[in-house]
Amino acid sequence: MSTSSQNDQQRQSLIAAHSAALRLLTLAPIPPTEISVRCPAHAPEEPSLDVHFYRNPEGVRLLAATLDAAVSAGPHSATRPALYTSAATDVSRIPVLIWTLETEPEGGADPAPREEDDIEFGVAATQPGDDWETHFVCDSRAAAEKQIADYGHMYRSCRLVQRHGRHGAWTEATS
Incomplete structure (x- = not known):
């Protein structure tokens, strides 16, 4: 793919992803904290959206329900038991990851702030x-x-x- 056609593809992908982000904003029962649009130069035909709700699993669940997406929840990692809630879906053929990270579950606590x-x-x-x-x-x-x-x-x-x-x-x- 030539640089010009690659740039055109990336531009079109970014426009499509931004359009999907705007659609998400109109559908979301609770507005997300942030929406990141990604479309790397090495994969201009693969845009994606990252939708983050700051410590708000209800926001994830409500938006996922609106989009008929399955929600999963579990520890963030073996070393950090904070609850990670997420859903993956497509909006207008753009892959979307909706997620939040909560504070540590009962029995574990966030370290004291410095x-x-x-x-x-x-x-x-x-x-x-x-x-x-x-x-x-x-x-x-x-x-x-x-x-x-x-x-x-x-x-x-x-x-x-x-x-x-x-x-x-x-x-x-x-x-």
């Missing part, structure tokens, strides 16, 4: 010609600072940001 876990660091970057910022989440402040040092020259603007908790608003990072 102070640095309360703050999440990232990079806010603006491409030349764009009027919006893209946020990149990093594992730590040091990792965010390294991203800026390594890749900051590629952006019109690039700055260190932070937020409190996963769903907090991004603000300028404080020292």
Whole structure:
């Protein structure tokens, strides 16, 4: 497949996947926390959707029921017994994975939060010609600072940001 036809295929697949994501949003009894659209360059004809409900198994069950998909639930892994609830289905011929990960089941508990876990660091970057910022989440402040040092020259603007908790608003990072 030539690069041009591969790009056209990937573009069409992305459009189809975004259309399926919009359909999911209109059908979902509870809006999901996030929907990720994937269509890798090495497989432009294989788009997929990843639908995540943050600690909300009911959201997974309700959307799965709406789509007539079977739900499965079980431990996330042998070393992490947190309950993983998921359903797999297709929407408009696009594969969809709907999932959530709950806190540890009874008898196991999430580790006590550390102070640095309360703050999440990232990079806010603006491409030349764009009027919006893209946020990149990093594992730590040091990792965010390294991203800026390594890749900051590629952006019109690039700055260190932070937020409190996963769903907090991004603000300028404080020292």
